[in-house]
Amino acid sequence: MSKVSPAKYIWTDGRFAWPFVVTVAYFAAAVFLFDLAWRVMKLPIDELLIAASVVFAVSFAGLLLAFRMFSRGSKRGGSSS
Amino acid sequence: MRIPILILQVAILAASVTVVMCQVWNFPFPSPIAHPFLSPKERWPEDQIKGWVESGVFEPAFVQFFQRDPERTIPPGNNLVAPADGVIKGIVETPEKKYYIVGLSFWDVHVVRTPVEGVVTSVYEEGEVVFRDKSETEGLAFLKEKASPVQKTVTIQTDVGQEYKVRLITSWWASRLKVSARVGQRLNKGDRIGRILLGSSVVIDAPTTDAFSTKVGERVVAGETVICQK
Numbered sequence: 615m616s617k618v619s620p621a622k623y624i625w626t627d628g629r630f631a632w633p634f635v636v637t638v639a640y641f642a643a644a645v646f647l648f649d650l651a652w653r654v655m656k657l658p659i660d661e662l663l664i665a666a667s668v669v670f671a672v673s674f675a676g677l678l679l680a681f682r683m684f685s686r687g688s689k690r691g692g693s694s695s
Numbered sequence: 696m697r698i699p700i701l702i703l704q705v706a707i708l709a710a711s712v713t714v715v716m717c718q719v720w721n722f723p724f725p726s727p728i729a730h731p732f733l734s735p736k737e738r739w740p741e742d743q744i745k746g747w748v749e750s751g752v753f754e755p756a757f758v759q760f761f762q763r764d765p766e767r768t769i770p771p772g773n774n775l776v777a778p779a780d781g782v783i784k785g786i787v788e789t790p791e792k793k794y795y796i797v798g799l800s801f802w803d804v805h806v807v808r809t810p811v812e813g814v815v816t817s818v819y820e821e822g823e824v825v826f827r828d829k830s831e832t833e834g835l836a837f838l839k840e841k842a843s844p845v846q847k848t849v850t851i852q853t854d855v856g857q858e859y860k861v862r863l864i865t866s867w868w869a870s871r872l873k874v875s876a877r878v879g880q881r882l883n884k885g886d887r888i889g890r891i892l893l894g895s896s897v898v899i900d901a902p903t904t905d906a907f908s909t910k911v912g913e914r915v916v917a918g919e920t921v922i923c924q925k
Contacts, residue, residue, distance in 0.1 A: 629700050635708060638712075641711070646714050646718065653733060
């Protein structure tokens with residue numbers, strides 16, 4: 615079993631690791647969209663938080679799944695990310 | 696190939712950090728990045744505008760929005776049109792006059808128009824003394840609930856000899872009015888007569904014979920909404 619350095623998740627092969635870049639962009643988009651929804655939808659904050667948590671959980675799980683599939687595909691293809 | 700990818704990644708990361716920093720910096724008010732997605736009222740909340748009024752420093756985009764002056768389609772016929780955009784705050788009748796009060800919000804067009812066709816006979820200014828205590832203005836129908844007697848009054852005489860006064864009233868903390876109508880000038884119905892440079896109310900002093908067709912709480916559009924059939 616090979617050990618992977620945590621730094622590898624951020625910086626690899628002289629550039630940033632794509633999962634790191636995508637995750638940062640995802641969180642920025644999530645903050646922006648939550649703020650926008652809060653201003654536009656006029657929902658009570660508790661209802662908005664519940665709805666946002668569900669959307670966040672589902673989309674974040676989808677993102678992790680995409681990373682996993684991408685990682686497997688890369689390994690099969692022989693390239694490293 | 697590695698360098699272009701790195702540049703792309705840095706750009707994505709920088710954009711992401713900028714978005715978050717803008718959110719944090721502007722909180723609790725919306726970030727400028729969110730402005731295109733919001734209505735004017737959501738884009739510039741009342742508390743933010745009040746803060747600008749107190750500091751005297753306004754966001755340029757808000758100033759541009761506030762200074763808009765759209766064209767209006769003046770309805771034909773023998774009628775009175777609304778003098779300003781806003782909500783009717785009151786229609787007060789006294790033995791001598793009827794006062795038709797339109798309240799403007801920060802997000803309304805602040806160009807004031809004449810409700811009738813006629814000749815300007817006087818432009819009267821008040822407001823040397825700014826009262827900050829509501830009790831000092833009690834009893835003045837056109838100043839109900841408003842300690843803001845900073846006003847300019849344009850008197851217009853119609854062709855049939857009726858006299859209408861249009862009062863441009865502003866809040867004590869804004870205190871800025873601009874009247875473009877001049878004494879002796881002939882105005883067509885719906886013509887521009889001035890601008891309120893923040894806040895507050897426009898009042899028509901009309902003859903008691905006028906029967907207004909709009910109700911308190913209704914929204915009117917300057918120069919377009921017919922408020923009284925003659």
